[in-house]
Amino acid sequence: MTSGMRMQGKRAIVTAGASGMGRAGCMLFAQQGATVAVVDISAERTAAVVGEVTGAGGRAKGFVADLSKPGECRRVMAEAAAWMEGVDVLWAHAGSPGPVAVEGIDIQDFDAAVALNLTSALVCAGEAAPHMRTAGGGAMLFTSSVAGLVGSTFSPVYSALKFGLVGFTQSLAQRFAADGIRVNAVCPGPVDTPMLPAFMGRNVDEAGQAANQARIVAAVPLGRLAQPHEIAHAALWLLSDDASYVTGVALPVDGGYVAR
């Protein structure tokens, strides 16, 4: 049995926490009793989310870092852990659409996408694990995508990286199981956040972006975009003790997209 407060006393780190799903997660986890370290590259929006959480009676602090730089990941994870005197929960949510191209791809664009989507998840998980071990266990969550479960003609690089996170999830779930650390991934379909128009608008004009978005919504059986809080609720469940027997899972939260 777990209490009504599903994250009571948990020390949680949320990367890319200043917007969209990450912001919704910070608000929800704090509302459910967690102390939250909000990590993001935007100082202004991080401060705004911290203000929202504390204004609602929660406990949060902002940590600003460019997570595409491994040294920054390490620094910020250490600072957050020091502030909370440990880490129980990590939502490694940072990611980027990356390049559309395959033919003639600029490898610097590819490397930048790897750095934020994969390397940051690797480094944050590696930094969090010893703290969770010390605490006697913990829970990690990576943000993959439906493009991490099925291929995407529109975005092969993004898909490769998000598939990578699923492999990473399954591997770390086994590696850390003996330490009481659960590791899962959440695989959102299209979500109504600032990243969606950025994702759909690559290499096309505004009309092309609207057409891309209409096509993806038409492919969702529930027939609409997700709202950020709908993904945050799945994250809360996977990261809370309610999911105490769930590890190594890549959970679609996608309105039925991968069920087609």
Ligand SMILES: NC(=O)c1ccc[n+]([C@@H]2O[C@H](COP(=O)([O-])OP(=O)(O)OC[C@H]3O[C@@H](n4cnc5c(N)ncnc54)[C@H](O)[C@@H]3O)[C@@H](O)[C@H]2O)c1
């Ligand atoms: N929005 C979608 O439709 C969708 C669907 C599936 C998966 N995702 C994944 O969700 C995550 C993004 O979340 P969102 O949709 O909530 O986006 P969002 O645009 O609302 O927020 C992204 C946040 O990431 C921060 N950020 C960007 N670069 C950073 C960096 N180098 N270091 C630290 N922070 C950085 C931004 O400042 C921003 O606050 C990504 O991993 C993305 O691949 C999004």
